[in-house]
Amino acid sequence: MMLSPLATPWTDRAAQAFRSAVDSLIAPAPEPSPIAVDDNGSPVSIEPATWFICFVPGLRRQWWHAFADRRHKHVFALRPLQDGTWLLVEPWWTRMMVNVLTLEQAIRFLRWGGMGDVLKVRERIPGCGSQMRGWANCSVLVSYMLGRRYWTWTPNGLYRRLASEPDVEQVDVAGFLRRHVQSESQRHSRAALAWMPKQRDASLRDILLQLGMSVVATMTSRSGIGLHRAAVSEVVRDPAVAGAYWSAAPQQAIEKARKVLAAAKWRGDIDVDDCSLAARRFMALLKGQLHMEIALGLREPPSYSEMADHVACAVDVFLRGVHRPAARASGTNRAHPLQTSPHSVDLPAQGLIREIGESVRELAREDDWDAVAGLAEALWSDYVGCTGLAWDQASARIRHAWESAHAGADAGDRTRGPFRFGACGETRC
Numbered sequence: 001m002m003l004s005p006l007a008t009p010w011t012d013r014a015a016q017a018f019r020s021a022v023d024s025l026i027a028p029a030p031e032p033s034p035i036a037v038d039d040n041g042s043p044v045s046i047e048p049a050t051w052f053i054c055f056v057p058g059l060r061r062q063w064w065h066a067f068a069d070r071r072h073k074h075v076f077a078l079r080p081l082q083d084g085t086w087l088l089v090e091p092w093w094t095r096m097m098v099n100v101l102t103l104e105q106a107i108r109f110l111r112w113g114g115m116g117d118v119l120k121v122r123e124r125i126p127g128c129g130s131q132m133r134g135w136a137n138c139s140v141l142v143s144y145m146l147g148r149r150y151w152t153w154t155p156n157g158l159y160r161r162l163a164s165e166p167d168v169e170q171v172d173v174a175g176f177l178r179r180h181v182q183s184e185s186q187r188h189s190r191a192a193l194a195w196m197p198k199q200r201d202a203s204l205r206d207i208l209l210q211l212g213m214s215v216v217a218t219m220t221s222r223s224g225i226g227l228h229r230a231a232v233s234e235v236v237r238d239p240a241v242a243g244a245y246w247s248a249a250p251q252q253a254i255e256k257a258r259k260v261l262a263a264a265k266w267r268g269d270i271d272v273d274d275c276s277l278a279a280r281r282f283m284a285l286l287k288g289q290l291h292m293e294i295a296l297g298l299r300e301p302p303s304y305s306e307m308a309d310h311v312a313c314a315v316d317v318f319l320r321g322v323h324r325p326a327a328r329a330s331g332t333n334r335a336h337p338l339q340t341s342p343h344s345v346d347l348p349a350q351g352l353i354r355e356i357g358e359s360v361r362e363l364a365r366e367d368d369w370d371a372v373a374g375l376a377e378a379l380w381s382d383y384v385g386c387t388g389l390a391w392d393q394a395s396a397r398i399r400h401a402w403e404s405a406h407a408g409a410d411a412g413d414r415t416r417g418p419f420r421f422g423a424c425g426e427t428r429c
Helices: 007-026 062-066 103-114 140-144 155-163 173-193 205-217 220-234 237-249 248-268 276-287 290-295 304-322 350-363 369-387 389-410
Strands: 050-056 074-080 084-089 096-101 116-124
Touching: 050 103, 050 155, 050 173, 074 103, 074 140, 084 103, 084 140, 096 103, 103 116, 103 173, 103 220, 116 155, 140 155, 173 205, 173 220, 173 237, 173 248, 205 220, 205 248, 205 276, 205 304, 220 237, 220 290, 237 248, 248 276, 276 290, 276 304, 350 369, 350 389, 369 389
Parallel strands: none
Antiparallel strands: 050 074, 050 116, 074 084, 084 096
């Protein structure tokens, strides 16, 4: 039987479709992908993570709460990350909220979880969940994230199914927070105090600079500030959390500084009665207002140069108060410099005092000290902080230098160059 010409195009199209279908079934395997994949078809292999699944009461009343369990009206998940932050997976009505939280923020969610029940659940990879679940509410989404195939649409139903698994743990939120804060504090303490001086002959200043940079870098980091805020926020609710933070972080830094100062005292480099108290004061200098401003959100963490300047200033101020006086270090019984006469040669900033006295002589050519004392006091006020000498302590010495300059002027001694205020090499101010 001969087909009509009108039927030929139809048969050709049918034959072509048939051949294409056959070719798709017997076609050779595609070329290997340039990206290597694991057995689960993923470009990277990831170990299953452990999540804190929080079944919580509602924070705001919703119409469906009347049909849900009293304690399990919502469910969300979060877990800690290696850098001290937390990953939150929170199914909302309008979106899936996936955010990284600070420890302080994570504690708020965990405290919310403590109002209901918290389970510690390990996810399954590749899992056995299915996208063909229909209504994607919070229970369905968390079950799917964990790789479970449970057919339940309520938080309480998911809680019962997960709680029946043998490797799932019930979490005591208060006890976990105490242990976690202590663990994080110890991690920060180890990171800050793991250094050791490379040179045996390193000066005390160099050692304190190294210690100070490590401590300040740790305490002003994002995770360090979050840990501090978390400990402060838990003081009223659970003082043990703050105690765990103090014993594992600040107290360890103080103890490290105490050992450094005790070794310096044994060598005779410093003269302090209580190394523990001195270490606490050194840590207070390192914190200063900088740490409080960052903790209150008033400024960003400092740059490296800002941190170096801050630490150097704190170290220099501290060493000015604890350095062993030269007279006592030499083993003599001379009195303290502040108790000596104006003619003593063992005076702090003696060169600066001489310059002030001689400059007053040049600037105000008066023979009456009372007439020029006001000028001398005004000049000295700029150097009180760097010398540690108040005007009452320095005035007699400056007057002696002024009188000596007068004697030198009578003898024709005018070879000294002009005094440059603010360029004191002896006190570095």
